[in-house]
Amino acid sequence: MTVVNATSLQQALEALHDHPGARLVQGGTDLMVEVNFNRTTLHDVVALRRVNELKRWHIAEDSQTIRLGAGIPYAEMERSPLCHHLPALAQAARTVGSPQIRAAGSLGGNLGTCSPAGDGLPVLSALDATVHLQSLDASRDLSIHEFMLGVKKNARQPNEVIVAVTLPVLNGFQGYAKVGTRNAMVISAASVCVVHDALGGTIRVALGAVAPTVVRTREAEAWLASQTNLAAPLTVTPELAREFGRRAAAECSPIDDHRSTASYRRHAIAVLVERLLLRANDHGKSPR
Numbered sequence: 223m224t225v226v227n228a229t230s231l232q233q234a235l236e237a238l239h240d241h242p243g244a245r246l247v248q249g250g251t252d253l254m255v256e257v258n259f260n261r262t263t264l265h266d267v268v269a270l271r272r273v274n275e276l277k278r279w280h281i282a283e284d285s286q287t288i289r290l291g292a293g294i295p296y297a298e299m300e301r302s303p304l305c306h307h308l309p310a311l312a313q314a315a316r317t318v319g320s321p322q323i324r325a326a327g328s329l330g331g332n333l334g335t336c337s338p339a340g341d342g343l344p345v346l347s348a349l350d351a352t353v354h355l356q357s358l359d360a361s362r363d364l365s366i367h368e369f370m371l372g373v374k375k376n377a378r379q380p381n382e383v384i385v386a387v388t389l390p391v392l393n394g395f396q397g398y399a400k401v402g403t404r405n406a407m408v409i410s411a412a413s414v415c416v417v418h419d420a421l422g423g424t425i426r427v428a429l430g431a432v433a434p435t436v437v438r439t440r441e442a443e444a445w446l447a448s449q450t451n452l453a454a455p456l457t458v459t460p461e462l463a464r465e466f467g468r469r470a471a472a473e474c475s476p477i478d479d480h481r482s483t484a485s486y487r488r489h490a491i492a493v494l495v496e497r498l499l500l501r502a503n504d505h506g507k508s509p510r
C-alpha cells in the first residue's frame with residue numbers, strides 16, 4: 223500500500239495518475255468509516271489534507287459567483303465571512319455531525335461520497351452549482367445535476383480530483399432545514415434547501431434523503447412562479463405555502479429504511495418546504 227501525502231494539487235494529480243485506483247482522502251470522515259466497517263479496502267491512498275489550493279475560496283470580480291475549494295472544512299463554511307455569502311450552506315454545515323466532524327469534513331468529501339442524505343448537496347442543487355474536476359491532463363466543469371448520478375454514485379472519473387465548486391452569490395433568502403431521529407449528530411431522514419433569487423425572480427427547492435439522489439422540485443417551482451410574482455418583495459399566503467409544500471413533496475420518491483418511513487419523510491418534506499417558503503416571505507420585512 224502506498225500513501226502519498228500530497229502537498230500540492232499537481233502532486234496529488236500525479237499520484238492519482240501513477241497509482242490508478244488510489245483512493246483520495248480529505249477529512250476521512252466518510253472514508254475511514256467505510257474502512258473501519260470493512261466496506262472498502264484501501265490499496266493506495268492520496269491524502270489531500272495538506273493541499274492548500276483545495277482550501278481557498280474567492281469571489282469573482284463582478285461579485286456574482288463564489289468559488290469554494292473542495293477541501294474547505296464545514297467549520298469554515300459555518301462562520302463569517304463565508305456564512306454571509308452562502309447562508310444556506312452555512313446552515314447546512316452547522317447541522318453536520320459534531321465540531322470534530324465539521325473541522326475535518328468537506329464538500330469534496332460530501333460530493334465524493336454522494337449520499338442522498340449528504341447535507342451539502344441540496345444546497346449545491348438549489349444553487350445550481352458547478353463542480354470543477356481535474357485530472358493530470360484535463361479539467362472539466364459539470365453542473366451539479368449532471369454530477370450526482372444516484373445513491374453514492376457520481377460522474378467523477380477515477381483519475382479526477384474534485385477541485386472546487388462555483389456558486390452564485392444571490393440577493394434574497396436562503397434556508398436549509400433537516401429532520402432526523404435526534405436534534406444533533408444525526409444523518410438526515412429528510413432535508414430541504416430553499417433559495418430565493420430576489421433579482422432573478424425565482425424560488426428554487428432541493429430535497430435530500432428522499433430519493434436515490436437529491437431532487438430539484440422543478441414542477442413545484444414552475445407552479446409557484448405561475449401563482450405569484452417571485453421578485454422581491456414576496457407576497458406568499460399561508461395557503462400558497464402549504465400547497466407549495468404539498469406539491470414539492472409529491473416530487474420525491476422516499477423509501478422506508480432504518481432512519482425513517484417513506485410516509486413520514488414525505489410529510490416532513492411538505493412541512494419543511496412550507497416553513498422555509500414562509501420564512502423567505504418574511505425575510506427582510508420589518509415586524510408589524
Ligand SMILES: Cc1cc2nc3c(=O)[nH]c(=O)nc-3n(C[C@H](O)[C@H](O)[C@H](O)COP(=O)(O)OP(=O)(O)OC[C@H]3O[C@@H](n4cnc5c(N)ncnc54)[C@H](O)[C@@H]3O)c2cc1C
Nearest residue numbers: 248249250251252253318319327328330331332334341384
Ligand atoms: C460521526 C459522523 C457524523 C456525520 N454526520 C454527517 C451529517 O450530519 N451530514 C453529512 O452530510 N455527513 C455527515 N457525515 C459524513 C461526512 O462527515 C461528510 O460526508 C463529509 O462531507 C465527508 O467529507 P470528508 O472530507 O471527510 O470526506 P472523506 O472521507 O475524506 O472522503 C469521502 C469520499 O470522497 C472522496 N473524496 C474526498 N475528497 C475528494 C476530492 N477532492 N475529489 C474527489 N473525491 C474526493 C473520497 O475518496 C471518499 O470516497 C458524518 C460522518 C461521521 C463519521
